[in-house]
Amino acid sequence: MATRAMSPVLLIGGSGQVGARAARALRRLHPDLPLAIAGRDARKAAAVAAEVGGPTTSTTADVGRDDLGLDRGASFSAIVALVKDEASNAVKRALADGVPHLAFSDFVSEIGPVVAHHVARPTRAPILLLGHVLGGTATLAALHLAQDLRSVDAIAIGCVIDADDRGGPASQADFERNEQIGQAALFLQDGRWTWARGDAAARRFADAEGVERLGHALPLLDVVSLAAATDARSIRVDLAARDAAPRRAGHVTELVVEVSGRGHDGAGARLRYDIVDEDSYSGLSAYGAAIATERLLGLAGGPPVGPGLYNPESLLDPARAVARLEELGPRVRRTRGVASG
Known part of the structure; x- marks a missing residue:
C-alpha cells in the first residue's frame, strides 16, 4: 500500500x-x-x-x-x-x-x-x-465474537506464555512496578467490580491444546473496555505460565478468548478464539x-x-483487526459451543 x-x-x-x-x-x-x-x-x-x-x-x-x-x-x-x-x-x-x-x-x-x-x-x-x-488484540477478538450474539453474559480472556518468557526490560519494569505497588487484579463479577489478590484472583482454563492452566487475573484495561462496550456482567483477563517444552525451539504465546451469552435464536452459546503465535508474548x-x-x-x-x-x-x-492479525502470522481458530444456564 x-x-x-x-x-x-x-x-x-x-x-x-x-x-x-x-x-x-x-x-x-x-x-x-x-x-x-x-x-x-x-x-x-x-x-x-x-x-x-x-x-x-x-x-x-x-x-x-x-x-x-x-x-x-x-x-x-x-x-x-x-x-x-x-x-x-x-x-x-x-x-x-x-x-x-x-x-x-x-x-x-x-x-x-x-x-x-x-x-x-x-x-x-x-x-x-x-x-x-497483548496490545488490545484480546479485546478486539472478544468484540468480534460478541457481534455474533444477541446478548453477552460473560467474557473470559486467558493468555498462556512460557515460564521463562520474561519479555524485554520495559515489560519486566511493568511487572516489577505492579509488584512494588501491590496492585490487586481487577475484574467484573456478577455485575460488580472486584479487586482481588492471591487465590481469589485465580482461575483455571483450557489452553489451545485442551491442557488445563492456572491463571491469575491482571489489572489491565481490557476489563473496563469490554464492560463499556458490552452488557457482560462478568469479565476477566488471566495470565498463566507453562513450563517450556524441552524439544521446542523458541517461545509460543496462546491467547484464549471466550464469550458466552445468547445467540440470535435465543439459545445459550459460547464462542471461542484460540490465537497461537510462534513467538514470545512481545509478538502479539x-x-x-x-x-x-x-x-x-x-x-x-x-x-x-x-x-x-x-x-x-x-x-x-473488530473483524478487520482479527483479519489483520492473521495476515501478520498468528494462527486463529474459532469454535462454538453451548453455554450452560
Missing part, C-alpha cells in the same frame, strides 16, 4: 522486544511508511533501523527528559510510547505537536495522568489508551500496537483519527 508523504512515526522503545517487532510489523503492512526507532542506546536503535529497512531512521530518546532527548525541531506524524511514560513527557510532546499518541504501558489504575492531559487539551490530538493485554503485543498505529494515521480502516481520548474498540473494527 502506498503511504502518503508524512513525517516519521516515532517509536519510543522501538529497539526493545515489543518495539522492534512493532517496527517490523509496520514495515510489512506499509513498506513506504517513515519510521524513527528511538531508544536510550543509540547503537541498538541503529541496528533495529537497519534491520527494518525502508525509510527508517534511528535516534536517541529518553522519556525521563522534558524534551525526550530529541533533536530540536524534529517532527513526527505520531508518537508511540512503548515504555512507561512516568513523567508524561511523551504525551505532552504529542499534544504540543498535535499528533496522535499511543500510550502502551499503563495499568488500569495508572491512566489518570494521560486522561488529565487530554482533559486539559481535548482538541489538540488523539490519544489512544492501549494498556491492554507488537502486532496490536502496529494495527492501532496504522489506524491512528488513517493508513487503514478509515481516515486519520481526530482529537479525542480513545480505547482500541473506539477506533478499530
Whole structure:
C-alpha cells in the first residue's frame, strides 16, 4: 500500500522486544511508511533501523527528559510510547505537536495522568489508551465474537506464555512496578467490580491444546473496555505460565478468548478464539500496537483519527483487526459451543 508523504512515526522503545517487532510489523503492512526507532542506546536503535529497512531512521530518546532527548525541531506524524511514560513527557510532546499518541504501558489504575492531559487539551490530538493485554488484540477478538450474539453474559480472556518468557526490560519494569505497588487484579463479577489478590484472583482454563492452566487475573484495561462496550456482567483477563517444552525451539504465546451469552435464536452459546503465535508474548503485543498505529494515521480502516481520548474498540473494527492479525502470522481458530444456564 502506498503511504502518503508524512513525517516519521516515532517509536519510543522501538529497539526493545515489543518495539522492534512493532517496527517490523509496520514495515510489512506499509513498506513506504517513515519510521524513527528511538531508544536510550543509540547503537541498538541503529541496528533495529537497519534491520527494518525502508525509510527508517534511528535516534536517541529518553522519556525521563522534558524534551525526550530529541533533536530540536524534529517532527513526527505520531508518537508511540512503548515504555512507561512516568513523567508524561511523551504525551505532552504529542499534544504540543498535535499528533496522535499511543500510550502502551499503563495499568488500569495508572491512566489518570494521560486522561488529565487530554482533559486539559481535548482538541489538540488523539490519544489512544492501549494498556491492554497483548496490545488490545484480546479485546478486539472478544468484540468480534460478541457481534455474533444477541446478548453477552460473560467474557473470559486467558493468555498462556512460557515460564521463562520474561519479555524485554520495559515489560519486566511493568511487572516489577505492579509488584512494588501491590496492585490487586481487577475484574467484573456478577455485575460488580472486584479487586482481588492471591487465590481469589485465580482461575483455571483450557489452553489451545485442551491442557488445563492456572491463571491469575491482571489489572489491565481490557476489563473496563469490554464492560463499556458490552452488557457482560462478568469479565476477566488471566495470565498463566507453562513450563517450556524441552524439544521446542523458541517461545509460543496462546491467547484464549471466550464469550458466552445468547445467540440470535435465543439459545445459550459460547464462542471461542484460540490465537497461537510462534513467538514470545512481545509478538502479539507488537502486532496490536502496529494495527492501532496504522489506524491512528488513517493508513487503514478509515481516515486519520481526530482529537479525542480513545480505547482500541473506539477506533478499530473488530473483524478487520482479527483479519489483520492473521495476515501478520498468528494462527486463529474459532469454535462454538453451548453455554450452560
